[in-house]
Amino acid sequence: MRVKRPLCTALFIWAAVIWLLGRAGIPFFTCSPPKLAGQVKGENILATGIVYQKDVYDTITNLYLKKANLIIQEEQHPTERIKLTMDNKALSGLTEQGDFIAVYGKLEEIPEGANPGQFNERAYYYARNIKWYMEGEEMQLLQRGKNQMLSFQGRVKEKMRGGIQKAFGEEKGGIMEAMILGEKENLGQENKLLFQIMGISHILAISGTHLSVLGWGFYKILLKCQLPIKASCLISAAVMIFYGELTGSQAAAVRAVLMFGVSVGAMLLKRTYDFLSALSLAAVFLLAESPLYLYDSSFLLSFGAVFGLAAVYPVLFPPERKKYRKNLRGKIQRELKNGIFSSLSVWSILLPVTMYFFYEISTWGFLVNLLILPTTGILLVSGLAGGILGLLPVVLPGKAGALPGIILLELYLRGGEIIQELPASLWITGRPELWQCAVYYGMLAGTLWIKKIRTDRKVSGKWTQMVQVIVLGVGIVLLFIRFPEGELKVTFLDVGQGDCACIQKGRESCYLIDGGSSSVSKAGQYRILPFLKEQGIRKVDGIFLSHMDEDHINGILELLEMTAKRETGLKIQRIFLSRSRETEETQQRIKEAGEKAGCEVLYIGRGDRIRDGKLEMTCLSPKNENMESNEGSQVIWAEMEEFSMLFTGDVEGRGEEELLALCRETNIQCDILKVAHHGSKNSTSEEFLDIVSPQAAVISCGRNNLYGHPHQELMERLKKKGIFVFETKNRGAISAVWKKEKIQVSFQY
Structure with a gap:
């Protein structure tokens, strides 16, 4: 008999409406910044709100405010949620969840991802109705515990954190805090990476599994205590709602709570519970509250996993008549088969989502999940028991409750270290269209x-x-399959105040020129590597480092370190340096890092050429190794057929004079010039522009940088020559594609 599911139909219609209204540019359905932005962007203002979440770090504290008001020229402007960052020294007293506060500071728009593959902060926070960043300078507590429920939840959470730390210890306690309470401050980057490599990052987030174990487990306990079914259902539902709010009301938690509520309601009303209808109802509810969840990875992964179990599993693997033996062997066979079928069903739905948002997959994740998923229930129960019993003044009960969890976590971590050493533990896939x-x-x-x-x-x-x-x-x-955009593509990444360019020859090879920043922390990990993964680049054929300033190399050092530790699937084959007596010590550091990462380190100077099919890269500078660091910058002229680019590092002074003479003698010109020294007035002279005659110039610099780059004198020289000028600080990543003898330029924003 065909089952009618109107809620499923309603979900698909609502999702289509959200997409169409977003394409039409309706603000509520897009990531357009609030209209108020023009009045307050970058200005110091007064804001008020209730603290609903608090994250404490070593030097700063993030406070999340709801029911917020912006006070501008003595007028209140209600807004949605705000993420407030305060220096720990500036916090006035102890501010906790539920408190009503006033804060004075600078209001900022939440930025978009400046490069392909970079985490899109705006999309993430807008989906959670957080529309502003604020850098707080002064704060005042207006009313302690204005929202009593939030205050109570905050106290419960702090007590549980203390109990977990006492029972599990620092390292494993950080993991359990993430699993049980959704608090990831103490998780640790190394442990997070191990879970990612094993393909089990999902167990670190509050998910439907957590709430199902809690809800139905609590329900069974109440029944065994002789409580009536109705009372057991209602109490279990109340506990589920409280726990969901305690852990931050994440999409997966809200889904699980709603589905549990529908299931309990069906039980009480003696109606049939339809899994897909309950799932659709939860999705419609969340998308009605925040339509931008439609584009959110956590929403899609949570609902996609359950959809795979509800819709794919019963069709792809229909029930069999085969009966298994009732002994242990038969039970293991049955559970193993069900585990494989469940994993395949979920994987069939989540594979494109994972590739689209994360650009890589764990090659061993499928097998690891088969082994680990059956134990997560034990781990969660042990975590809750350890956290609760850890509140007792005696240590032993908490340690006893935590023991199964400690053993399992130790097995997880040691297993992760073994898998990390296996070849291709993470496979970079790129983002599919x-x-x-x-x-x-x-x-x-x-x-x-x-x-x-x-x-x-x-x-x-x-x-x-x-x-x-x-x-x-x-x-x-x-x-x-990744289709090349053209014969040659160069992307100038936005790394803030620094430099990084990526040259791609079809899908065959890739080269980086510099990679570092003085204004963006961990540019290699959070800007350069995500770009490479998004593009599907698993191997970098060569990295050219113009000179040894930090804003040109620190991101590359991060990549080399991550590669050496097998924290990424990226491979780097060669590093090209140019000798400089002034920076020998730094070059030695690069050389050692490269060798640990399995790279070949080569030294090049004027006249050296690297050929890769039709692509030829010629080193034009330095002529000798006695120049000052900037003057002796490595200058690369890259050409392919009729298309050429000139990468000038930070060359200036005597180095630019020698480069100018060489270009004049050999008639070197270029289509695109990477302007030297981030647009400094002391480089890229008018005579130099006359000789190399670029059609377009790219300036890599950060917003509101301390040096005033690009300098006005330089901008006037470029304008005078009729050169198209593109700045990464205004455009984000800038890409130029050589295709069918034409140059196509595009921007991140």
């Missing part, structure tokens, strides 16, 4: 439809099954 994801899901839907029809009609056929497998296999292969 939306049409590739759509085609894959279309093929999956078609396969499931045919499978269901044949199952209903009890028709079998090996050829049909083979065709289904082939179709699904083609869809999966299609997801991994």
Whole structure:
């Protein structure tokens, strides 16, 4: 009998409406900044609000405010939530959840991702109704515990954190805080990476699994205590709601609470519980509150996983008549088979989502999940028991409750270290195009439809099954194909006050020129590496380092360190340096880091050439190793057929004079010039521009930098020559593609 599910239909219609209204530019359905931005952007103002979340770090504290008001020229402007950052020294007393506060500081728009692949802060926070960043200077407590429920939840959370730390210790306590309370301040980057490599990062987030274990476990305990079914249901639902709010009301938690509520309601009313309808109701509820969840990875992963179990599993793996033995062996066989089928069902839905948002997959994740998922229930119960018993003045009960969890976490971490040493533990896939994801899901839907029809009609056929497998296999292969944008592509990344350019020759090879920043922390980890992964780049053929200033090399050092520690699937083959007596010590540091990462370190000077098919890169400078660091910058002239680019590092003074003479003698010109020294007035002279005659110039510098880059005198020289000028601080990443003898330039924003 065909089951009608109007809520599923309503969900698809609502999702389509959200997408169409977003495409139409309706503000509520887009990431457009609030209209108030023009009046207060970058200005110091007064704001008030209730603290609903507090994250404490070594030097700063992040306070999240709801029911916020911006007070501008003595007028109140209600706004949505605000993320407030305060220096710990400036905090006046102890501010806790539920407090009503006033704060004076600078209001800022939440930035978009400045580069392809970079984390989009605006999209993430807008989906959670947080519309402003604020750098607080002064704060005043207006009313302690104005929201009593939030205050109570905050006290419970702090007590639980103390109990967990007491029972589990510092390292494992940080992991359990993330799993039980959603607090990740003490998780540790190394542990987070190990869970990512194993493909089990999902257990570090508050998910439906957590709440299901808690809700149904608590319900069974109440029944065993002889409470009536109705009372057990209502109390369990109340506990679920409280725990969901305690852990931050994340999308997965809200979904689990709503679905649990629907299940309990169906039980009390003696109605049939439909899994897909309950899932659709939860999705409609969340998307009605915040339409931007439609584009949020955590929302899609949470609902996608459950959808895979509810819709794919029963069709792809229908129930069998085969009966397993009731002994231990039969139980293990049954559970193993169910685990494999469940993982495949979830994986079939989440693969495109994972690739689209994270650009890499754990190659061993499928097998690891088969082993670890059956133990997560034990881990959660142990975590709760350890946290609660850890509140007792005696240490032993908490340690006893935490013991199973400690053993399991130790096995997880040691297993992660072993997997980290295996080849290709993380596989960089790149981001598939939306049409590739759509085609894959279309093929999956078609396969499931045919499978269901044949199952209903009890028709079998090996050829049909083979065709289904082939179709699904083609869809999966299609997801991994990356089509080149052109014959040659160069991207000037926005790394703040610094330099980084990436040259890609089709899908064949990739070269980086510099990579560092003096204004952005960990530019290598959070800007350069995400870009490379998003582009599907697993191997960098060479890195050219113009000179040894930190704003040109510190990001590259991060990449080398991560590669050496196997924290990324990226491989780096060569590093090209130019000798400089002034910076020998720093060059030695680069050389040692490169050797640890398995790189070949080569030294190049004027006249040296690197050929890669039709792409040729010539070193024009330095002529000798006795120059000052900036003057002796490595200058690379890259050309392919009729297209050429000139990368000038920070060359100036005597170095630019020698470069100018060489370009005049050899008639070197370029289509695109990477302006030297971030647009300093002391480089890129008018005579130099006359000789190299670029059509376009790119200036890599940070917003509101301390040096005033790009300098007005330089901008006037470029304007006078009629050169198109693009600045990373205004445009984000700047890409130029050479295709069919034409140059196509695009920007991040």
